[in-house]
Amino acid sequence: MKRYISKNQKRSDALSKVTGEATYTHDIVVPGMLFAKVLRSPHAHARIRKLDVSKAAALPGVKAVATWENTPRKLFNSTGMMAFLYPGAKPAMDEYIFDQMVRHVGDEVAAVAATSEEIAAEAIRLIEVEYEPLPALLDPLDALEEDAILIHGDIQDNNIASGTHTIRQGDFEKGWAECDVTYEARVKLPIQKQAQLETHAAVAEYRNGELTVWSPTQSVHGTKYILAHIFDMSAGNIRVMNPPYVGGAFGVRVGFGGKAEGIVSCLSMLSGYPVKLVLTREEDFTVSDTRHSGYVDIKLGAKADGRFHAFGMNAYLNTGAYGTHGIEVAACLGNMATSTYRVPNIFFEGASIYTNIVPAGAFRGFGNPQAVFAVETAVDALAKKLDIDPVELRLKNRIRVNDEWPLSYPCSSTALDECIKQAAAKIGWSEKRGRAGQGRFRRGVGLGAGTHFCGYDELAHVSLELETDGSLSVFTGNSEIGTGHITSLQQITAESFGCEIEQVNIKYGDTRGTPYDVGCHSTRSVFAIGNAISMAAGELKEQVLQYAAGAMGCSAEALSIESGRVRGGPEEMDLGQLARDGHIHKTHFSAEGKSKEAVTVTPWEAHAAEVEVDTLTGMVKVLKVVAAHDVGVAINPQLVEGQIEGGVVIGIGYATREEMSINEKGEVYNSSYHTYMLPTFADTPEIEPVIVESYEPRGPYGAKGVGECGLVPTAAAIAAAVEDATGVRFLEIPLTPQRVLDGLQAACVTCQAEKEGGTIDVE
Amino acid sequence: MQKIWSGTINGKKIEKSIEQSMTLLHFLRDELSLLGTKVGCESGDCGACAVIIDKKLFNSCITPAFAVAGCEITTIEGLSENGQLHPIQKALLDTGSFQCGYCMPGMCMALKCAMDAAEHNLTEEEIREAISGNLCRCGSYSLVVEAISLLQEVKKS
Numbered sequence: 001m002k003r004y005i006s007k008n009q010k011r012s013d014a015l016s017k018v019t020g021e022a023t024y025t026h027d028i029v030v031p032g033m034l035f036a037k038v039l040r041s042p043h044a045h046a047r048i049r050k051l052d053v054s055k056a057a058a059l060p061g062v063k064a065v066a067t068w069e070n071t072p073r074k075l076f077n078s079t080g081m082m083a084f085l086y087p088g089a090k091p092a093m094d095e096y097i098f099d100q101m102v103r104h105v106g107d108e109v110a111a112v113a114a115t116s117e118e119i120a121a122e123a124i125r126l127i128e129v130e131y132e133p134l135p136a137l138l139d140p141l142d143a144l145e146e147d148a149i150l151i152h153g154d155i156q157d158n159n160i161a162s163g164t165h166t167i168r169q170g171d172f173e174k175g176w177a178e179c180d181v182t183y184e185a186r187v188k189l190p191i192q193k194q195a196q197l198e199t200h201a202a203v204a205e206y207r208n209g210e211l212t213v214w215s216p217t218q219s220v221h222g223t224k225y226i227l228a229h230i231f232d233m234s235a236g237n238i239r240v241m242n243p244p245y246v247g248g249a250f251g252v253r254v255g256f257g258g259k260a261e262g263i264v265s266c267l268s269m270l271s272g273y274p275v276k277l278v279l280t281r282e283e284d285f286t287v288s289d290t291r292h293s294g295y296v297d298i299k300l301g302a303k304a305d306g307r308f309h310a311f312g313m314n315a316y317l318n319t320g321a322y323g324t325h326g327i328e329v330a331a332c333l334g335n336m337a338t339s340t341y342r343v344p345n346i347f348f349e350g351a352s353i354y355t356n357i358v359p360a361g362a363f364r365g366f367g368n369p370q371a372v373f374a375v376e377t378a379v380d381a382l383a384k385k386l387d388i389d390p391v392e393l394r395l396k397n398r399i400r401v402n403d404e405w406p407l408s409y410p411c412s413s414t415a416l417d418e419c420i421k422q423a424a425a426k427i428g429w430s431e432k433r434g435r436a437g438q439g440r441f442r443r444g445v446g447l448g449a450g451t452h453f454c455g456y457d458e459l460a461h462v463s464l465e466l467e468t469d470g471s472l473s474v475f476t477g478n479s480e481i482g483t484g485h486i487t488s489l490q491q492i493t494a495e496s497f498g499c500e501i502e503q504v505n506i507k508y509g510d511t512r513g514t515p516y517d518v519g520c521h522s523t524r525s526v527f528a529i530g531n532a533i534s535m536a537a538g539e540l541k542e543q544v545l546q547y548a549a550g551a552m553g554c555s556a557e558a559l560s561i562e563s564g565r566v567r568g569g570p571e572e573m574d575l576g577q578l579a580r581d582g583h584i585h586k587t588h589f590s591a592e593g594k595s596k597e598a599v600t601v602t603p604w605e606a607h608a609a610e611v612e613v614d615t616l617t618g619m620v621k622v623l624k625v626v627a628a629h630d631v632g633v634a635i636n637p638q639l640v641e642g643q644i645e646g647g648v649v650i651g652i653g654y655a656t657r658e659e660m661s662i663n664e665k666g667e668v669y670n671s672s673y674h675t676y677m678l679p680t681f682a683d684t685p686e687i688e689p690v691i692v693e694s695y696e697p698r699g700p701y702g703a704k705g706v707g708e709c710g711l712v713p714t715a716a717a718i719a720a721a722v723e724d725a726t727g728v729r730f731l732e733i734p735l736t737p738q739r740v741l742d743g744l745q746a747a748c749v750t751c752q753a754e755k756e757g758g759t760i761d762v763e
Numbered sequence: 764m765q766k767i768w769s770g771t772i773n774g775k776k777i778e779k780s781i782e783q784s785m786t787l788l789h790f791l792r793d794e795l796s797l798l799g800t801k802v803g804c805e806s807g808d809c810g811a812c813a814v815i816i817d818k819k820l821f822n823s824c825i826t827p828a829f830a831v832a833g834c835e836i837t838t839i840e841g842l843s844e845n846g847q848l849h850p851i852q853k854a855l856l857d858t859g860s861f862q863c864g865y866c867m868p869g870m871c872m873a874l875k876c877a878m879d880a881a882e883h884n885l886t887e888e889e890i891r892e893a894i895s896g897n898l899c900r901c902g903s904y905s906l907v908v909e910a911i912s913l914l915q916e917v918k919k920s
């Protein structure tokens with residue numbers, strides 16, 4: 001019987017979060033600190049001809065002005081993954097903190113540190129810049145044209161960020177020719193913004209050759225590495241910390257956030273004071289990474305009996321001005337697109353392409369929502385052509401354990417069939433599907449399915465120490481970005497070691513005193529850190545029991561740790577007493593946990609949505625989403641459900657309303673919460689999270705991750721439901737009233753013209 | 764130009780010389796170190812900075828400090844009394860109805876304002892209405908409703 005696994009343990013951060021005592025980067029105050037402001041490019045693409053900062057520097061209260069002329073000329077990649085791409089892939093090393101070229105509206109030109117924000121802002125206005133505007137590219141397909149201008153011409157001769165990702169299995173061309181039914185389409189995807197509530201911010205203090213940075217980064221060790229690289233500093237002299245709380249992240253902070261960490265570090269070095277930078281909401285929208293927009297071309301073919309036979313895909317992602325996670329997102333898109341269903345013949349090619357817009361990078365889902373939207377559109381289309389129920393078709397073709405697939409790791413567990421069945425049953429599939437009827441308001445149901453990867457197990461490393469009072473400290477370089485996984489890790493620690501959960505303290509979000517970890521992202525933390533903790537706790541327990549056996553003169557086999565005490569011997573021993581006794585006798589109880597092999601496992605999910613479409617206004621109202629997830633064993637079901645619900649809300653936004661618009665000058669049109677339509681309470685329908693438990697043999701206590709999965713198939717499910725309601729399959733999201741209305745009108749006209757009454761694809 | 768601001772914040776009389784143009788948000792955070800009130804947009808769109816002023820809810824980022832001089836202001840720091848969590852805080856804590864927590868102070872203030880004003884238990888619709896001005900990107904909306912519904916049931920029984 002497990003004491004702490006599958007239990008709704010209360011979040012360890014709950015008290016500080018409901019009382020307002022939780023500290024975030026915005027709240028950091030360092031005595032004597034200065035305030036920074038940034039001068040940003042008004043042009044999408046330009047060369048800086050002249051930069052005169054003399055008036056700004058002369059303004060009383062200004063302590064430093066940073067530009068490309070007095071800051072490091074060292075190319076970097078702003079993600080914490082800079083050093084850790086999978087074998088064969090190279091990160092895009094394409095950014096300076098400040099450069100003579102500006103590549104998108106909002107790109108950094110200069111920054112000022114002054115004694116107040118007002119003075120810094122005034123100084124920014126006094127900087128004189130002469131730009132030589134250059135032609136700009138906004139669309140990735142234009143950027144691929146042979147005569148396209150080069151956005152990073154100084155380092156490469158094309159506009160592809162860090163290469164193309166290719167996947168092949170079987171023979172796609174041959175397989176495609178052998179298919180009995182085929183479908184092909186191009187889907188177009190929007191720019192979605194993380195829009196986390198706390199804007200990017202950072203505080204840096206450079207003193208005596210040591211650099212300390214407070215940041216909401218999801219990867220403290222990754223950020224430390226980037227800083228060491230840029231400033232040519234010994235990494236041991238850099239400390240990066242979370243405060244410890246982070247006001248939402250969703251992928252946008254895997255490393256630098258809007259370069260804030262780099263900017264404050266430059267300014268602190270130049271001025272000799274601590275410096276704080278808080279981005280405005282508008283800056284956050286216009287300069288920090290977004291979800292990749294772009295085009296995905298899909299071809300899916302099947303045999304007459306419904307077996308998928310050939311799958312082809314080309315993804316053209318818009319990475320904007322910088323590559324950040326470029327190649328990885330394209331690779332993840334391809335990997336996820338090709339691992340939900342069995343297909344013998346596969347071809348995939350994808351790339352992230354430079355343009356002169358705000359950069360795209362990591363956003364919860366990491367290429368997967370784009371993949372699933374395209375794949376599920378094709379699956380539904382084939383279901384229609386084959387006259388097979390879409391649920392049946394999915395169940396027939398889904399991947400099974402240890403199936404051959406193009407990925408480098410095996411499918412070691414899947415309950416996708418259960419996810420699909422439960423999602424369909426709970427939305428009322430058999431009663432509601434195909435019953436839209438006529439009239440102004442039409443209802444429909446749809447389903448989408450997918451997987452994700454949960455990994456970077458090899459990059460987890462923790463250390464455990466038994467304290468002198470018998471409590472257990474766990475040191476991890478991971479961060480807490482709101483997901484609550486620190487509580488799940490406490491549960492895993494207490495279970496593995498045998499102590500009370502109150503005796504476990506997890507220290508995280510600080511490079512000092514924690515071993516290297518790549519951070520909180522990739523749906524990895526419970527899985528990878530959990531595995532490392534289980535390993536270390538097992539070893540520590542062994543040390544303690546051996547020592548206790550020696551002290552009591554009994555065999556270690558007879559002993560166990562229960563409720564924080566060593567039991568089973570001639571006497572009960574207190575862990576604190578043992579720890580103190582050990583120190584006197586040169587025995588220090590500590591252990592390290594690190595993975596011995598790279599392990600990646602696969603969570604699974606199926607969402608079913610019910611919508612109501614107002615055919616007069618084009619308004620899509622989502623009535624309900626059932627989100628069924630295979631997360632292995634849920635260590636803390638309440639936290640898992642919270643993750644799923646939160647993901648679905650962002651998924652609904654992706655499907656129905658969220659889209660950053662860029663005008664022809666490359667400017668972001670909607671850079672505020674007022675104009676960028678986040679889902680609010682009123683837009684949030686009933687969400688039913690369903691945990692479909694399976695057991696993942698390679699996860700801690702059978703667990704896999706869940707973090708990113710909650711939004712992966714939502715948009716696909718909603719688009720399918722809209723098709724069920726209206727007969728129109730939309731190939732572009734979000735399904736805003738105008739887009740839907742246009743589509744319905746076009747379809748009507750086309751319907752009448754062709755008198756076929758089938759599904760019309762609307763681009 | 765500096766001027767003396769006086770009023771009541773969390774039950775304490777405050778007198779302080781501040782810039783005339785200062786927003787209430789900056790007054791609270793920068794001058795009084797009441798950092799529980801959060802900053803999400805500074806344009807009145809997210810509710811992270813919500814505080815209660817004379818029983819009404821205001822977004823402090825768009826409220827000039829001097830427009831509310833002399834008023835009684837409650838921030839998240841004033842919600843618990845004598846070291847005891849307010850029932851709203853307790854309910855949210857018990858149900859773990861949040862993730863990053865950044866929206867929580869504003870949410871708590873919005874809920875308190877609505878519950879204090881109502882003479883009856885809030886319906887689900889009213890709870891939704893109460894926090895309709897609070898954005899939560901972590902998507903904890905329905906959990907918050909659940910927490911408050913539970914709290915009210917406890918009160919009833």
Ligand code: FES
Nearest residue numbers: 803804809810824
């Ligand atoms: S910070 Fe005041 S409403 Fe957003």
Ligand code: FES
Nearest residue numbers: 862864866899901
């Ligand atoms: S809990 Fe993160 S914004 Fe609400």
